[in-house]
Every structure is written in structure tokens, then in C-alpha cells.
Amino acid sequence: MSQKKRSTRRDFLKTATAGAGAAFGVPYVVTSAALGNSSRPAASDRIVMGGIGIGNMGRGDQWGYLNRKDVQYVAMCDVRDEVRQRSKATIDEHYGNHDCKAYNDFRELLARPDIDAVHIATPDHWHAIITIEACRNGKDVFCQKPETLTLREGPLMIAAARRYGRVVSGGSQRVLEDYRKLVEPVWAGEYGKIKSINVNVGPLPKLCNLPAEKPAEKIDWDMWLGPAPWGPYNSKRCSGSYSINGASWRSFSDYSGGGMTDWGAHHFGGATFICDVRDLQPEEVIYHDGKEGRYLEYRYPNGLVLTHNRPHHQNMQVEGTSGEKLPPKPVPTYQGGDNIGADFIHCVKTREKPFRDIELAVNTAVVSHLGNIAYLLKRSLKWDAVRQEFPGDAEANRLIDRARREPWQL
């Protein structure tokens, strides 16, 4: 970056110091490059990054960050030997050196003081632990969707992000990119007040009982399982394929919420964006199981009804108020570029909240989790978004979280 731009960043920091927290004389916003310990080199205009979980999505995310001139990609972590080797080779070839460090244990990567930010694309059961640990170590985080496996995890991830002033972005490029054509007219007020929107997504997660197999790859199986219950290696159990029908971890309740979370992150995320309730959580889930089949109604505090798998309704089918037109609102969008990765990097530099700020991403995941619980218990639920519990419902409250396999804990 030119000297002129370098001065501009320093001026920004001075401005931030003066503009906020004046009583305490410290900046309200500080880049992670300025934080760290005395062994770090002087602040650079490149964001130093690492990646954790370099499977299908992780590889794609890595490629996006690797090809940015304002990112220096220095490390990656995966519990599969072949993946580590392949990923390191890719990165080293890109930079024409051998500097990329490959790790099996994400804690070693996160402990590096030179790394500013990480992207996470492990299976879902790892997302919360790694994100929180990253925040503790002063890293900004891009975490793939779905960001949580249980309801308890979301508030803890948000708390860690806010506690340490980290930029934490959830995933799902589809929330903006797939549904813009519906977002724009709705936000322009052309539909009037939105009464309801339907999402068709699934299936529900199921218990994995696959038989043991001899590992077809060199993998740290204990680390792959991490906090999840022990189960034997099976290629389908740990496959990162996009299948949600039993051929990958996405299908199984110990690692994911099935299609409800995997594609729910996109569809529920899109629906709540269209209806401008990204910053809200449902207060009630009504379970229907009648002649027309099973479906859910999520009721929001502002009166919106979001349905799941409502019979005779298409995905993203919106019901507005006929004849009504509302004042237009500006549509939030990515900053710094036309993709979610660019948005994340922009926010790492400016310390703004990203388009899929972790709080918004968690609100989407809550919709998925509430749905899975309603279907599991086969009944309606009330949800207290402030206390993050099911009021007076001990049975449902049991399902807010699950015990993690030692030595892992939140």
C-alpha cells in the first residue's frame, strides 16, 4: 500500500481514538494487525490469514482468500494428511516458496501471533469451539454456515466476538446472491407489509449408525470427532460431500442439523433477509401435523409468519399486503467487493460488522434449530430470545445443548 494510504490508516486509528471511548483514552476500533504481542512485525496492509478445515467448502474459501493481493495466506489446518499436503502444495506454489505451515491441531495455528484472521470450514460440530478459541487469540473469523450445532453455542460465539472486538462473519453467500431479485422489490416496498414467507428445506438430521471401516485415508480420527460422541471411522460419516441424505456428515445429528441447518442457513437466511427480520428470532414455533402433512409456523415479534414446508407453497413464496406500498429502504449489501469473502476482508480492515455478522448468522441458525426441536418433540414451542430458553418447558430446554466429548468444552 502506498505511503499516502498508510498515513490514512493511522489517521483513521487516531480518529477512532478521539471519537469513541474518550473517557478511557483508547481506540474504539483497532485492527487486529495493531494488536498482538511484541514479537509481531510492524503493521502491514496485508491481512495474514490461515484456514481451518480445508474440505470442499474450505478449499473454495481458501482459494478466494489466497488470490487476494491484500491477504498473505500463511497456514492451514486439517486432520487429513492428504488434504494438508495438497493444500500446502497449492499455497506454496501460489507464493513460489515453502512458507505455508500445515497443522493438524487448530490450537497451534490459532496461537500464532502473526495471524490476523482465519476462515473455518470444518464440520459444524467444531464451529463454535474453534470460533471462540480464535476470538480468544485475537483473530477475526470467517465461519462457514451453519455456524452452530446447538442453540447454546450462538450466544457464546457472539459474546466472544464482542468481548474481544473481533470481526466474525458467518457464511452463506446465497443469502444475498440468490435472493436479491426478491429482496429488492420487497425492500422497495412494492409488496407492502409482508405477512408471511415460506421456506421448503430439509431433511431433518438423523443418528449415524454406520459400520466401522478401515480408514481409506490417513486421518486423525479422534480430532475429527472432537467434541462429538465417539463413533468408528466410516467414509460416509466423515465425507464432506454436499449430500444431506446419508452420505456425509451433513446428514447426521452428531455433526450437523441435516438439511434444516445445511440448506436452512441459505433459505431461512434468505427469507429473513427478504422480510427484514435478520436481527430477530422467532418467539413461537407452531407445529402442524394434520391432513395436509407436517409443517411449521414461526411467529416473529413483529407479526411476520415464516412457514417451513407449508403445503401447496413454494420455496420463498411471499405474501404481502395487496394494494399497499411502503417507503423504500436501502438494501444492505457486501462491502469491499461483490462476494462474501471480500466483505469479510473489508470489515477486517475497517472493523465494521460484516454483512453476515455472527449475530445475524446465529439468528438464522436459531430458526433451523427450533425447527429441528419442534419436529423431534412433535409439538409447538415458545422461545424467549432474550433469555435464550424455552420458557417453562423443561423438556425442550434439555435440547438446547449437549455434552461435549472430553477434553472439549465451551
Added chain:
Amino acid sequence: MLADAFEALKKFDWGTDLGVLTPIEEAVIAAHTDAGVSQDLENRLNAALKGDLSRDAHGYVCRKLAIIGTAASVPTLAGQLGGKEQSHMARYALERIDAPEAGAALRDALTTASGSQKIGVIGSLGSRRDPAAVAPLSKLLHADDPAIARSAALALGAIGTAESAAALQAALPSANGDRQYVIDALLSCAEALLASDKQGEATAIYKSLSGEQQPRLVRLAATRGLLACARKQA
């Protein structure tokens, strides 16, 4: 049908068709609205637990007890907290059982479990936010094993009471586990106290972490906390 399913459970293992256990799944649903069905099912699950089940079958039973288990299941589950292959799934059930006996069993296991199993028990006490666990967990802040000390710190942070904070503050100067976890736990306590309108106590914690000797990340976190306290007071 249910009896057949429990018979099948005796031979259940990874690779077995889950369909053989469908009657148990249906009984769990029925148990939600029928106390008699619930008690009968719990009795059957406990009886199965005492038998010679595969690790997979043991895990399955514990998953069901996580949903319907009561204090009646605690003794059997408690006896499995020290076992390497059984401890996690025993906690899977115990952690979710909303009965004081479950908390007591986990606290008792702090003195009997060791190694990773002990860390698991500590984690479950933190997840339960058990205030009665603060005293024993405070002692573990000084454990010789830094992993146990670290786990105890995280659990105390999750519990988030003034007593937790006091224990963490006292342990900080000589923290055996990584200091960052003790500090993180203190910050977590401060947030919980502030959320409970205990600004004074939260402010004291933040001020104690504002000194120049703290890493910048911590000082900034403390500053944010002080700002939050000031905003709440205003």
C-alpha cells in the same frame, strides 16, 4: 414391540439397522405426555444400562435418557463417569437431567474421575452453570495438570457468578493453566454480572484487567466492558 426393541438392543452395534429401535423412539415421544409410559421407559433404559451393552448401544440409551431421564437414572449413570468408554455418554444424559441429584453426581465425580474424564465432568458442570460447583472447581484452578486448571477456569466462567469471579481473581496471579483462559473466564463473569445489573462488581473486574501489564487484547476487552458498564449506569 417395546420388549422386542430392548431385546434387540442387547445385540445392537454400529452397522445395525436403526429400525429395530423404532419402538423405543416411539415410546420416547409418548413419554412426553404420559408419565406412566415415561417411567416404564426409563426403568427399561436403566435396566439396559446395567447390562453388557456395546459402546454404541450404551450411547443410544444415554441419548434417550438425555431426553426423558430423571433423578432415578442418576445412580446408574454416575457409576459410569470414570469409565473411559462410557463417561462421555453418561454425561450426555446427566448434563441434561434437571435434577439436583445429577449435579451432585457430577460434583462427586470431581474427586473420583481422572484425566480426560475429569475434564469432561468439569465441562458438564460448567454447562449446567452449577453454582454449587464453584467451590470444588476453584480448588482445581490450582491443579498440577494445566489442562484441568484450564478446564476449571472455563467452567467457572460459564457459571459466571460473583463467587466464580472471586475465585478466578484469586487464582490469576499464580495461574497454572494458560492465563488467557482465566482472564477469559473473568471477562465472561463480568458480562454475566453486568447482565444481572451488578455493575459495581463487573466494573471492578474490568478495572482489574485494565492495567498496562495485561496484553492489549485484554486491556481493550476490559475497556469495552467499562464502557458497557458506564452505558448501563447512564
